[in-house]
Structures are given as structure tokens and as C-alpha cells.
Amino acid sequence: MNEGAPLLVMDGVGKTFSNGVTALDDVNLTIGEGDFLSLLGPSGCGKSTALRLIAGLSVPTRGRLDWRKEMGDDCVGFVFQEPTLLPWASVFDNVWLPLRLRGVSRAKAAPAVHELLERVHLSGFENAVPRELSGGMKMRVSIARGLVTKPRVLLMDEPFAALDEITRFKLNNDLLELWQDERFTVVFVTHSVFESVFLSNRIVVMAARPGRVHEEIAIDAPYPRDEAFRTSPGYAALCRQASDVLVLAINSTHGAAA
Ligand SMILES: Nc1ncnc2c1ncn2[C@@H]1O[C@H](COP(=O)(O)OP(=O)(O)OP(=O)(O)O)[C@@H](O)[C@H]1O
Ligand SMILES: [Mg+2]
Secondary structure (H helix, E strand, C coil): CCCCCCEECCCEEEEECCCCEEEEEEEEEEECCCCCCEEEECCCHHHHHHHHHHHCCCCEEEEEECCCCCCHHHHEEEECCCCCCCEEEEEHHHHHHHHHHCCCCCCHHHHHHHHHHHHCCCCCCCCCCCCHCCCCHHHHEEEEEECCCCCCCEEEEECCCCCCHHHHHHHHHHHHHHHHHHHEEEEEEEECCCHHHHHCEEEEECCCCCCCCEECCCCCCCCCCCHEEECCCCHHHHHHHHHHHHHHHCCCCCCCCC
């Protein structure tokens, strides 16, 4: 892997929906290989719209998205805020699904599925169905499903927003460990200053009306980041810095408050 090399260049990207709402305006952003990049901003600033454009689930109305490498269909994995699991299917079958849709048999998929379930600490739960799992466990299944195709880029839209703080901290730690071991690229949407600082090497702070990039913050603290980092003065100072930028971004929003 060529760490930091441009993987995706967003050049003057805008999105105006048919109802006339401009969700994104003139976004210029380069995502580097191996980045853990967070999009941080208030509700309605276009974070999900940006993620859907990157995923190819939607097309821009202005500008272009330029992938700098040969990227196949399976280059992107997506994890949503809701785990969106099939309720009647087992944990194994839920994680197998993206491979199954690509024609990979259960037997052939089994090693990859088992390995990922182990990585998200769900070994032994292969035959459980979603209603038997806690919210955090469901999200772990969703992450395993997002990674089972070995995507180059994992897109995560507020994946931990519905979880309690303790579960969220655990999943933050485990996600960072996976990211460090597997070296995929992450684009992570969050409302949380604390979460974005803990996880990211880059935070892109966005403003609303129209949705745009307000400022980028580099988080230069070294990895691995663990509980010692979470309680360090350096982390607190970075959170304060990011929080100050976020307040400026919110204040720069034109029109009524959300
Ligand atoms: N399909 C759509 N049609 C029309 N307007 C849309 C559509 N999707 C999003 N919008 C509008 O675009 C703007 C940005 O929405 P988006 O969902 O990207 O924001 P967000 O930053 O993800 O917000 P949140 O933090 O609440 O999830 C909002 O004003 C929203 O109402
Ligand atoms: Mg959103």
C-alpha cells in the first residue's frame, strides 16, 4: 500500500436535489490511501450526501470524483447508523451476504466469515439471529459484513451514534485495531468531536446551507491510540481545538438554526 497517496480526489463537487436543496457545494477534498478521515459537522451539512457520492450510490450535479487507482466494484464497504441486518438470518448468513451476492458459496466464504467474526469478537455467535444480540453486537456484525469483501475503503455513517458510551468506546478501540492491522481507508461520519479526535488522522469540519468543507484539522497523535490516549491532556487539547472549529463552522451557517 502506498500510504497517503491520493485515492479519491473530489474536485468542485456539488449536489443539488430535484427539490432545489443544495446539499453540497464546491467540495474539494483528497482522500489518501490509509487515511482515517472523519466528516464532522452539524445535522444537515451534507455528510451523508458526501458519503453516498463516494459510495457511488448517488451522482454529483457539479464537479467530479476521481478515483486515482483501478477500483473494482467491491472496493467500497458501507456501514450505516442502523445495523440493517436481515432479522431472520443468522450472524454467519448476514456476514456472508455480500459474498453470496457475488456468487461465493457458503463453504468458500466460511474462512473469511469466521475470521472476521473473530476479529469483531463474535466467535461462537455464528448461529445467533439478530434479535438475540445487543445493539453493540449487531453493529459488530454490520462491520464484519462491511469488511467481508475486503474493501479498499470503508464508509461509515454515524455507525455508533445509537450506542451507549461504554459500548461506543469499545467499538472505537476495536475499529482502530482492525484499521491498523488491515490498513484499509476509512471515511467516518460523526457528530461527536470526541469520537472524531480519538479515531482520525484527519477531521474535515463541515458547515451547512449549503453543505461545504469549513476547515480541515490534522490529528497528529501517533497510533496505536488506547485508553491512555483517551484520558491524556493532549487528547483533551485536540478535542478543544476541534470543538472550537466546529463552533465556528456552525456559526458560519446562513439562515435559521437546525
Ligand atoms: N434525497 C434528498 N432529496 C432532497 N433533499 C435531500 C435529500 N437527501 C438529503 N437532502 C437534504 O440535503 C441536506 C444534507 O443532508 P444530509 O443527509 O447529507 O445531511 P447530514 O449532514 O448527513 O445530516 P445528519 O447529521 O442529520 O445525518 C439536508 O438539507 C437534507 O434535507
Ligand atoms: Mg446523515
